[in-house]
Amino acid sequence: MADFMKVAKSKIDASAGELNTISQEIWSHPELNFNEHHAHEVLTDYLEKEGFNVERHFVLDTAFRATFGSDNAGPNICVICEYDALPEIGHACGHNLIAECGVAAGIGIKAALEASGNKYGKVTVLGTPGEEGGGGKKRLIKANAFVGIAVAMMAHPYRYNVPRPIALSMTALVIKFQGKASHAAAAPWDGNNALDAAVTCYQSISNMRQQMKPACRVHGIFTNGGAAPNIIPEEAELTYYLRAVDENELAVLKKKVEACAEGAAIATECKVEIDASGISYANLITNDGLSIMYEAHAQGMGVEFSHDEALRRGGSTDMGNVSYVVPSIQPKFTPGSGDAAIHTRPFASVAGAPEAQAPTLIQAKALAMTAIELLQPSGQDTLKKIQKEFKETVSKLPMPDMGD
Numbered sequence: 001m002a003d004f005m006k007v008a009k010s011k012i013d014a015s016a017g018e019l020n021t022i023s024q025e026i027w028s029h030p031e032l033n034f035n036e037h038h039a040h041e042v043l044t045d046y047l048e049k050e051g052f053n054v055e056r057h058f059v060l061d062t063a064f065r066a067t068f069g070s071d072n073a074g075p076n077i078c079v080i081c082e083y084d085a086l087p088e089i090g091h092a093c094g095h096n097l098i099a100e101c102g103v104a105a106g107i108g109i110k111a112a113l114e115a116s117g118n119k120y121g122k123v124t125v126l127g128t129p130g131e132e133g134g135g136g137k138k139r140l141i142k143a144n145a146f147v148g149i150a151v152a153m154m155a156h157p158y159r160y161n162v163p164r165p166i167a168l169s170m171t172a173l174v175i176k177f178q179g180k181a182s183h184a185a186a187a188p189w190d191g192n193n194a195l196d197a198a199v200t201c202y203q204s205i206s207n208m209r210q211q212m213k214p215a216c217r218v219h220g221i222f223t224n225g226g227a228a229p230n231i232i233p234e235e236a237e238l239t240y241y242l243r244a245v246d247e248n249e250l251a252v253l254k255k256k257v258e259a260c261a262e263g264a265a266i267a268t269e270c271k272v273e274i275d276a277s278g279i280s281y282a283n284l285i286t287n288d289g290l291s292i293m294y295e296a297h298a299q300g301m302g303v304e305f306s307h308d309e310a311l312r313r314g315g316s317t318d319m320g321n322v323s324y325v326v327p328s329i330q331p332k333f334t335p336g337s338g339d340a341a342i343h344t345r346p347f348a349s350v351a352g353a354p355e356a357q358a359p360t361l362i363q364a365k366a367l368a369m370t371a372i373e374l375l376q377p378s379g380q381d382t383l384k385k386i387q388k389e390f391k392e393t394v395s396k397l398p399m400p401d402m403g404d
Contacts, residue, residue, distance in 0.1 A: 001376050007115045008108035008368040012361055019104050020357050022046055026096035027352040030085030033134035036062040039083035043099060043127055050107050052125065059143040060136060064127035068110045074121025075150035075383060077371040078326070079105040080319070081127045082154070084134070092348035093132065094157030097335055097360045101155050102126075104364030109371045120375040124149065128318075135279050137318035141325055141402055150383060151290055151327045151374065154319065155363040157351060158332035159341055160306045163295045164286040165332045168217065168243035169250040169400065170316035172278035175201060175261045176224075178271040181234035191232030192269045195225050198236035201264035205240070205257055215313065216253050217243040243316055246283050247398045282320035282400035285393055287327040289386040293373055294329055298366040303333070314342075324400060327390040335359045 012019075022042055029038045040062045048054045052066035069076075081102035082095045106125035113120060126145065130136030146152065158165070177198050182191030205218055212218070220240035226233030242257060244250040258274055265272035295305065306312075319330045335356035340346035350356060373379045374386075 001373065001378065004112040004115055004372050004376075005369045008112045008372060009365050011111035012104050012108045012364055012368065015104065015107060016357065016361060018046065019100050019361065022103060023096045023100040023357070023360070024352065026083050026099055027091050030090035032087060033084045033130035033132050033136070034060065034062055036083050036129050039099065040064060040127065040129075043081060043083065043103060046103065047106070047125060051110065052106070058127070059140055059145060060129055062127075062129040063136065063140060065145065066106065066125040066127075067122060069113050069118060069122030071122055071148065073119050074375055076122040076124055076148050077109065077374060078124040078126055078146070078149045078152040079109070079367055079371070080152060080154035081125060082131045083127070084129055084132050086132055086343060089343070089345050090348045091351045092343050092345060094335065094342065094347065094351040095131070097157045097351055097356055098154060101360050101364045101367070104361055105153075105367040105371070108364060108368035109375075112368070112372045113375070120377075123371065131318055133279055135281065135318045138321050138402055141321055146322065146325045149326045151287070151386065152322050153290070153294070153329050153367050153370065155367060156330055156332045157335045157342070157356070158314070159334060160311050160332065161303055161334050162312050162332040163298070163305045164291055164312065165284065165314050165330065166245070166312045167281075167284035167314055167317050167320050167330070168215065168245060169247050169281065169283040169320070170241055170243045171250060171254060171276060171280040173240045173242060173254070173257060174275040174278060175238040175240065176273045176275070177201070177236045177265060178273070179232065179234045179236070179268070182232045184230045184232050188232055191234070193232050194236035194268075194270050195233040197264045197268040197270040197272070198222060198225070198238050200267055201238060201261045204260035204264060208256060208260060212253065213244070213249065215245045216249065217241070218253070218257060247400050280401050281316040281318050282324055284317065284320040284328075284330060285323040286329055287323075287386055287390055289382065289389050290327055290329050290370070291331070293382070294331060294366055294370045297369040298331070298362065301362050301365060303362060303366070321400060321402060324394055324397075327386045331363070333359055333363050
């Protein structure tokens with residue numbers, strides 16, 4: 001096994017220049033969710049050149065699946081790429097590095113499989129677009145893209161090295177108030193102010209924060225506040241993201257927020273419509289057995305992890321939904337960000353800097369070595385324990401929404 005791991009690391013090191021080019025191509029051409037056409041082309045062209053069987057436009061126009069090996073020989077290990085950017089601030093979440101890491105891990109695993117005579121299993125590099133508010137992985141789950149996958153892994157850039165991040169369950173709410181228009185100076189008493197309803201709702205939700213559990217997050221914006229100052233607004237709208245530690249806590253939080261909206265409508269004599277059909281993500285279930293393996297390999301290459309509870313908490317991701325379908329990990333790593341937080345312009349600069357390359361390839365090697373350990377005959381008992389843990393954990397939790 002040590003020899004196969006050495007082969008994987010050597011392949012990743014030998015490909016470092018090409019991998020950096022991929023990362024830079026994606027970083028310098030930021031594309032929003034489901035419009036990642038350049039990234040899709042760059043990634044699939046490279047994987048095809050490296051000898052993978054590549055399915056372009058897999059389920060989604062900018063998704064792909066690249067495979068190598070045999071289903072009959074052993075388990076199918078999946079490494080995941082993300083490559084969409086953020087509006088206005090580009091790759092401030094470092095998805096160019098996620099894509100590079102996934103491809104690097106994939107070619108490393110492939111090299112090990114080839115060295116073994118292709119007798120141990122299969123590797124899948126799965127390109128998942130639209131993570132930033134699009135839920136691309138949910139659509140792939142719905143299309144059965146994870147059927148037959150033994151485990152799924154990816155690594156995400158972050159401010160700190162965190163092996164077991166806490167990603168929260170999340171749902172979006174669009175709250176629409178309907179009032180009655182009237183001249184704001186001549187006859188305001190004839191109107192019902194939808195903007196007042198929205199402001200009252202916003203303030204009520206803010207007042208409720210003291211009674212929210214510490215891990216809960218509620219954040220929103222006004223998306224419609226009326227047409228003109230001299231017209232009592234007949235329509236107003238808020239968009240909120242709600243987050244909690246799991247689906248049960250999220251349901252409680254959602255009920256509280258909805259009560260704030262309904263109370264605001266009553267207070268202002270308006271009507272309210274709450275649309276919960278938007279994007280939603282499940283909390284991330286980090287598989288303990290899989291993470292232990294990954295952590296050992298990463299620490300063996302000098303990675304120092306933080307287990308501080310506060311540093312583990314982050315946002316939400318559709319990788320959470322994947323973790324309800326197959327055993328999963330999504331460790332976070334620092335690409336040398338210093339004080340730069342994700343979703344900021346400084347972090348976008350970090351994601352494109354030369355200093356990000358070495359940490360990214362270390363993560364790729366750690367994922368590849370974890371996969372190789374599972375692919376070996378000696379790893380089959382470990383894989384069974386990982387899958388047993390997964391089934392027991394998921395069976396105790398409510399199943400999240402897996403729709404579009």
